[in-house]
Amino acid sequence: MSAMALPRFALDTDRRAIAGVCAGIARALGVDLTLVRLVFAVLGLAGGAGILLYLALWAYARARRIWLTVLLAFVSGALVLGAIGLSGSGILGIALVGVGLWLALRRGRSLRPDAPVSYWGLGLAAVGVAIAVPGGTPTLLAPAAVAAALVLLVGPWLWRLVLERDAERAARVRSDERSDVAARVHDSVLQTLALIQRHAQEPQRVSALARRQERELRGWLYGDLPHGNGASSLEAALSTTAADVEEVHGVRVELASAGDCPVDDGVEAVVLAAREAMTNAAKFAGVEEIDVYAEVTEDTVAVFVRDRGSGFDRAAVPGDRRGIVESIEGRLERVGGRATIASTPGEGTEVELRLPRSAS
Amino acid sequence: MKPRIVLVDDHTLFLAGVRAELGDSVEVVGTAGSVAEAVPLIKELDPDVVLLDVHLPDGGGDAVINAVAPDRPGVRFLALSVSDAAEDVIAVIRAGARGYVTKTISGEELAQAIERVRSGDAVFSPRLAGFALDAFRAGERVGGDAELNELTPREREVLQLIARGYMYKEIAARLHLSVKTVESHVSNVLRKLQLSTRHELTRWATQHRLV
Numbered sequence: 015m016s017a018m019a020l021p022r023f024a025l026d027t028d029r030r031a032i033a034g035v036c037a038g039i040a041r042a043l044g045v046d047l048t049l050v051r052l053v054f055a056v057l058g059l060a061g062g063a064g065i066l067l068y069l070a071l072w073a074y075a076r077a078r079r080i081w082l083t084v085l086l087a088f089v090s091g092a093l094v095l096g097a098i099g100l101s102g103s104g105i106l107g108i109a110l111v112g113v114g115l116w117l118a119l120r121r122g123r124s125l126r127p128d129a130p131v132s133y134w135g136l137g138l139a140a141v142g143v144a145i146a147v148p149g150g151t152p153t154l155l156a157p158a159a160v161a162a163a164l165v166l167l168v169g170p171w172l173w174r175l176v177l178e179r180d181a182e183r184a185a186r187v188r189s190d191e192r193s194d195v196a197a198r199v200h201d202s203v204l205q206t207l208a209l210i211q212r213h214a215q216e217p218q219r220v221s222a223l224a225r226r227q228e229r230e231l232r233g234w235l236y237g238d239l240p241h242g243n244g245a246s247s248l249e250a251a252l253s254t255t256a257a258d259v260e261e262v263h264g265v266r267v268e269l270a271s272a273g274d275c276p277v278d279d280g281v282e283a284v285v286l287a288a289r290e291a292m293t294n295a296a297k298f299a300g301v302e303e304i305d306v307y308a309e310v311t312e313d314t315v316a317v318f319v320r321d322r323g324s325g326f327d328r329a330a331v332p333g334d335r336r337g338i339v340e341s342i343e344g345r346l347e348r349v350g351g352r353a354t355i356a357s358t359p360g361e362g363t364e365v366e367l368r369l370p371r372s373a374s
Numbered sequence: 375m376k377p378r379i380v381l382v383d384d385h386t387l388f389l390a391g392v393r394a395e396l397g398d399s400v401e402v403v404g405t406a407g408s409v410a411e412a413v414p415l416i417k418e419l420d421p422d423v424v425l426l427d428v429h430l431p432d433g434g435g436d437a438v439i440n441a442v443a444p445d446r447p448g449v450r451f452l453a454l455s456v457s458d459a460a461e462d463v464i465a466v467i468r469a470g471a472r473g474y475v476t477k478t479i480s481g482e483e484l485a486q487a488i489e490r491v492r493s494g495d496a497v498f499s500p501r502l503a504g505f506a507l508d509a510f511r512a513g514e515r516v517g518g519d520a521e522l523n524e525l526t527p528r529e530r531e532v533l534q535l536i537a538r539g540y541m542y543k544e545i546a547a548r549l550h551l552s553v554k555t556v557e558s559h560v561s562n563v564l565r566k567l568q569l570s571t572r573h574e575l576t577r578w579a580t581q582h583r584l585v
């Protein structure tokens with residue numbers, strides 16, 4: 015834990031009116047300069063205490079004469095107390111309390127919370143209270159002095175607790191993040207690397223694995239894809255689908271998109287139909303690459319699945335092959351969309367899936 | 375004559391792979407792994423085409439283009455990346471790259487793309503075409519300087535076909551155009567992407583990432 019930063023006092027000669035004491039205080043405490051000057055002016059009216067205090071601080075800053083400063087400050091404090099009508103013994107008592115507390119905390123030469131407390135100082139402060147209270151001091155003052163003493167003693171300790179708690183929380187957040195990354199890398203990258211080693215002899219499978227991993231990692235890094243299978247947008251869902259097809263069939267799927275939209279029942283049907291189209295292309299077209307393009311406008315969702323493969327003649331496809339009719343055309347019709355399949359033997363196939371957005 | 379190219383990429387494995395895949399179709403005159411290395415090298419070698427990674431250890435690919443282009447206006451840049459973050463891609467394109475392809479491209483296609491970039495045409499991968507369509511549409515919704523910020527129906531058609539995976543030749547056949555015309559449409563789109571002063575484009579790209 016780092017030490018508490020105490021305000022450092024030095025003359026501020028850039029903004030000085032006399033010697034820069036007020037400006038220095040304002041800077042050290044981060045308060046308004048005018049306010050500090052006002053306080054000194056008011057104290058100056060209290061039997062000249064403000065002037066003495068000013069001199070005391072000036073002596074401290076210029077000559078580092080600590081005893082002179084303390085002496086002047088005491089006299090100045092006594093003047094203030096006298097000005098508000100305290101008796102001599104009251105002033106003496108309060109002075110003793112002040113010195114005692116100062117001694118109590120001075121051990122370790124600082125107000126750092128972990129510096130040990132001097133019991134001599136505490137004793138002196140207690141004596142001070144004992145003198146001040148019966149000395150005709152206003153009754154409020156004694157409890158106030160005790161309260162001030164408590165604040166001085168307990169305050170730094172509380173402060174330390176708060177700082178420690180913040181540091182702990184930050185450390186916990188960091189370590190949570192680290193374990194999250196570790197878990198993610200373990201579940202994805204390391205698994206994939208292991209798989210790649212096992213399948214080193216099958217270049218297609220290796221490259222499909224690598225591409226899937228790349229897609230996942232990129233999705234995670236750039237936040238394009240939601241984690242896991244709960245795809246929330248058309249693009250994310252198509253991306254997951256494409257990765258699956260790549261992995262299962264060892265093809266490459268190039269996915270491009272313009273616009274995106276949330277997944278509802280209609281869009282889900284489009285994604286499933288696109289998956290069927292990709293699978294067909296991977297299985298029958300004899301190509302290494304499939305292009306998928308998704309376009310979302312205000313009124314339409316359109317997905318194109320294209321390959322440059324062998325193509326087919328629709329009339330020659332046996333009637334018992336349900337893939338196209340059921341999984342693509344039927345699926346789209348049921349949600350109010352339309353599928354168009356254009357294929358030329360020898361040149362390739364393109365499946366176009368269209369869904370009006372109002373219907374979805 | 376074979377195009378003289380410089381490869382800028384910090385992944386040495388990938389550099390070696392590209393070199394092997396391109397084989398004899400190009401002359402690789404130099405390679406660099408960072409912005410600091412690439413800038414003086416390109417200025418010195420004055421190659422026809424620079425294949426540029428979008429991400430380098432000490433900056434983006436756009437930093438290389440910005441540093442080189444004023445001194446060597448003849449050098450053409452082709453961005454090559456696995457990065458799909460839209461704003462990164464748009465940044466290199468706006469800096470002046472004449473195209474963007476992904477690293478999964480085959481050697482043969484890459485050689486074609488280099489040739490196309492060398493002759494001053496643009497190369498749009500399906501992905502970039504999708505980005506461009508999306509960006510221009512976002513701009514049209516907001517309105518603005520129509521001349522520069524909108525695509526003509528033909529340009530949009532061409533971009534859509536590129537996004538769907540069609541090659542220039544196939545697009546030309548489908549739209550009954552010449553390949554040259556298709557190329558000039560694509561170059562026009564590139565110019566619009568590069569010249570558009572509209573903030574929308576950048577904003578779109580940033581938003582896109584958050585979708």
